[in-house]
Amino acid sequence: METITAKGHFHAAHRQLGYDGKCAYVHGHTWRGTFVVRCEHFPRLAGIDMSVDFGALKGIFRSLDHRMLVSARDEAFLRSGLFEPEGVVVMPGNNPSVENVVQYCMDRGVEVLQGLFPDRAINYDLQVTIQETDNNFFTLDHSITI
DSSP states (O other), rough: OEEEEEEEEEEEEOOOTTOOGGGSSOOEEEEEEEEEESSSOOOBTTTTTTOOHHHHHHHHHTTTTTTTEEEEEOOTTTOTTTGGGGGEESSSSSSOOOOHHHHHHHHHHHHHHHHSSSTSEEEEEEEEEEEETTTTEEEEEEEEEE
16 A cells, blocks of 8 residues: 655634634634545656655645635625635535535545546545644545546
8 A cells, every 4th residue: 555645734714603602703723734645556647757746735725825714604704895705715514614624625635636547447545634723633534436
């Protein structure tokens, strides 16, 4: 089994709509993310003998840097007249919780893998972990055949 690990971080804000506590207010974190991709044997890109570009995975984290993470129901931050649309990223689910930030990153990671070696029936195990604070992490594992 071969493993690729790509780590990155981003600074982003969010709030939890409907939450009874301080997380209901806009606040930010230095989020730390890790992609772990496993495959029995990674195919290699012709000419450069690479399997997965670390930068493509880390770029997913970079795309969230200095952004406001929101849900589709956060009408205030989705008003383009009040906030610059490129500064707002809509997360899946009802809130931009760490769980949904991980799902967002997982979805983008799957897109990266799908673009590499389509229709080759490669089995990947993909794991995404986001560290929201010093002591709080969320991890999602996904197996996919592309």
